[in-house]
Amino acid sequence: MSGSVTDQYVLEARGVTKRFGGVTALDSVDLELREGEVLALVGDNGAGKSTLVKTITGALGRDEGEILFDGQPVHIQTPLDARNIGIETVYQDLALVNELSITKNIFLGREIVKDNLFGRLFGALDFKKMEANVRDLFARLDIRISDIYRDAQGFSGGQRQAVALSKTIMFGKRVAVLDEPTAALGVRESKMAMDLVRSLKDHGLSVIMITHNMQHVLNYCDRVMVMRLGKRAAVRNVSDVDGDMLVGLITGAIAARSG
Ligand SMILES: Nc1ncnc2c1ncn2[C@@H]1O[C@H](COP(=O)(O)OP(=O)(O)O)[C@@H](O)[C@H]1O
Numbered sequence: 001m002s003g004s005v006t007d008q009y010v011l012e013a014r015g016v017t018k019r020f021g022g023v024t025a026l027d028s029v030d031l032e033l034r035e036g037e038v039l040a041l042v043g044d045n046g047a048g049k050s051t052l053v054k055t056i057t058g059a060l061g062r063d064e065g066e067i068l069f070d071g072q073p074v075h076i077q078t079p080l081d082a083r084n085i086g087i088e089t090v091y092q093d094l095a096l097v098n099e100l101s102i103t104k105n106i107f108l109g110r111e112i113v114k115d116n117l118f119g120r121l122f123g124a125l126d127f128k129k130m131e132a133n134v135r136d137l138f139a140r141l142d143i144r145i146s147d148i149y150r151d152a153q154g155f156s157g158g159q160r161q162a163v164a165l166s167k168t169i170m171f172g173k174r175v176a177v178l179d180e181p182t183a184a185l186g187v188r189e190s191k192m193a194m195d196l197v198r199s200l201k202d203h204g205l206s207v208i209m210i211t212h213n214m215q216h217v218l219n220y221c222d223r224v225m226v227m228r229l230g231k232r233a234a235v236r237n238v239s240d241v242d243g244d245m246l247v248g249l250i251t252g253a254i255a256a257r258s259g
């Protein structure tokens with residue numbers, strides 16, 4: 001799509017296997033995420049998409065396999081491990097706290113303390129600075145929300161999703177993992193969220209996005225990885241596929257070796 005995608009892998013999963021009792025949810029799955037790309041992860045219900053991203057983001061343990069970041073093996077056992085490495089997961093429902101303002105939501109757990117005696121002694125928070133940072137961030141990402149002091153509950157699903165996504169840029173993350181970011185959104189709001197995904201990419205972020213929306217794959221993603229029955233069924237450049245071919249790969253009507 002854009003020229004900023006490189007051949008460098010920022011994130012790799014190798015041979016990831018995950019079993020739930022007798023069910024093999026993931027059977028030795030590989031995934032490569034290139035620096036600066038949006039990678040779509042598609043597949044039928046139960047194909048293993050969510051399980052795969054959960055093992056990458058530390059939300060689930062794995063039985064076999066390894067994760068590499070910038071080519072180096074990393075130990076991701078908990079969500080905090082993943083965040084510290086620079087991988088941020090945006091969960092659809094848990095994204096914002098209703099009772100907190102937009103600004104407080106963005107800085108939740110990472111508040112800026114005043115750079116004076118009150119800050120040092122009492123941990124007084126610097127709301128002016130935090131609000132200025134949020135306004136600056138929203139301007140850069142073209143997010144049109146001005147009342148950033150208002151409680152999050154007053155905002156639409158699309159606006160809330162935009163705020164959640166913007167945090168990844170605010171805190172210098174390298175990889176954003178999105179599990180069906182538009183599943184709960186209407187058409188107009190979905191477009192808003194997807195435009196922001198593109199904007200994250202323009203700011204250098206690499207994105208893995210689970211989606212069922214083939215138009216979003218075709219319009220916003222660089223590559224697409226198809227999962228089927230716990231395995232990687234195919235990886236394609238989006239420029240090489242159309243909607244029918246994707247559906248064929250997802251259902252198995254089109255057989256393909258991964259590559
Ligand atoms: N916590 C769990 N306990 C037992 N089985 C699970 C659990 N999570 C997922 N599975 C099973 O693993 C397989 C893959 O599920 P999932 O990763 O959610 O698929 P997808 O996200 O592609 O719809 C399915 O067979 C599902 O039933």
Ligand SMILES: [Mg+2]
Binds near residue numbers: 049050051
């Ligand atoms: Mg899922």
